[in-house]
Amino acid sequence: MNARHQQIIQLVSERGSVSVNALAHITGVSEVTVRQDLNALEKGGFLRRVHGSAVAPQSDDVGARMQTRFALKKRLAECAAAGVNPGETVFIEGGSTNALLARELSDRQDITIVTVSHYIAGLLREKGGDVIILGGLFQKSSESVVGPLTRLCIQHLNFHKAFIGIDGWDASTGFTSRDMLRCDVVNAIMEKPTHTVALTDASKFGQIHPYALAPLTPFNQVITDSALAREHQQALTAQGITLTLV
Known part of the structure; x- marks a missing residue:
C-alpha cells in the first residue's frame, strides 16, 4: 500500500x-x-x-474499523511486525490493528500464523507462510470464532508470541472487553507460556467495558502510541509490563 x-x-x-x-x-x-x-x-x-x-x-466489521486512525494503526502494526523473528509461530487475535499486523506479515514465508479471525485468514490466503485457523462458534459481526471448541484448540497449540486487541483499560479495572466470549478466548491464550502483547492505539486507555480481559495474568508487553497519558504509562510499567510507544 x-x-x-x-x-x-x-x-x-x-x-x-x-x-x-x-x-x-x-x-x-x-x-x-x-x-x-x-x-x-x-x-x-x-x-x-x-x-x-x-x-x-x-458496518462494524474489521475492514470498516481499519479506516479509523489508519496511519497510526499501520505504524503500530509495523512496530509489532518488526518483533516477529524468523521461524516463529505467532497467534494473531481479531481487531483492526491486528488485521494490519497480518498485512505487514503477509509476505513472510518464514513464520506460521495462528488466528481465530477468518477476516485475517482471508488477508493471508494468497501469500505468506502457513496459516492455522482455529475452530469454534463463528461470530458474524467480527468474523472470528469463540467458545469451548476454540479454547480446546488453543490448549493443543503452542506459539512464540500472541498479539491481542483490547477494547479498554483503566487503572482500577485493568484490561476490559465488550465481548464475554472473546474474553474467554483471550484468557485461554494468557494461560499459555508465550510472550503476550496487547496491540492497540492510546484511545482505548481510560475506558472501561463490562468484561475483564486477562484479569489474572498480565500482558508481557503493550505496544501503543505516544499519546498515552503519563499516568497510564506509569501504572502499566509499575505492573512489570514492557511498554513500547510508537
Missing part, C-alpha cells in the same frame, strides 16, 4: 464519501489511476465503490 492509498483511505474515512474527480484533484493523478486505486482498496475492505465515488463501509 502506497502513500496515495493511505491518503485516499483517510479522505474517505473523514468525509464518508468522496468523488473520483475530487480524489484525482487532491492526489494529483488521473481519474483512471484513482479508479484503479479504488478497485484495489475495495478488495482490501477499506472502502466501497459506488457510481463516480468512494464511500466508507457502513
Whole structure:
C-alpha cells in the first residue's frame, strides 16, 4: 500500500464519501489511476465503490474499523511486525490493528500464523507462510470464532508470541472487553507460556467495558502510541509490563 492509498483511505474515512474527480484533484493523478486505486482498496475492505465515488463501509466489521486512525494503526502494526523473528509461530487475535499486523506479515514465508479471525485468514490466503485457523462458534459481526471448541484448540497449540486487541483499560479495572466470549478466548491464550502483547492505539486507555480481559495474568508487553497519558504509562510499567510507544 502506497502513500496515495493511505491518503485516499483517510479522505474517505473523514468525509464518508468522496468523488473520483475530487480524489484525482487532491492526489494529483488521473481519474483512471484513482479508479484503479479504488478497485484495489475495495478488495482490501477499506472502502466501497459506488457510481463516480468512494464511500466508507457502513458496518462494524474489521475492514470498516481499519479506516479509523489508519496511519497510526499501520505504524503500530509495523512496530509489532518488526518483533516477529524468523521461524516463529505467532497467534494473531481479531481487531483492526491486528488485521494490519497480518498485512505487514503477509509476505513472510518464514513464520506460521495462528488466528481465530477468518477476516485475517482471508488477508493471508494468497501469500505468506502457513496459516492455522482455529475452530469454534463463528461470530458474524467480527468474523472470528469463540467458545469451548476454540479454547480446546488453543490448549493443543503452542506459539512464540500472541498479539491481542483490547477494547479498554483503566487503572482500577485493568484490561476490559465488550465481548464475554472473546474474553474467554483471550484468557485461554494468557494461560499459555508465550510472550503476550496487547496491540492497540492510546484511545482505548481510560475506558472501561463490562468484561475483564486477562484479569489474572498480565500482558508481557503493550505496544501503543505516544499519546498515552503519563499516568497510564506509569501504572502499566509499575505492573512489570514492557511498554513500547510508537
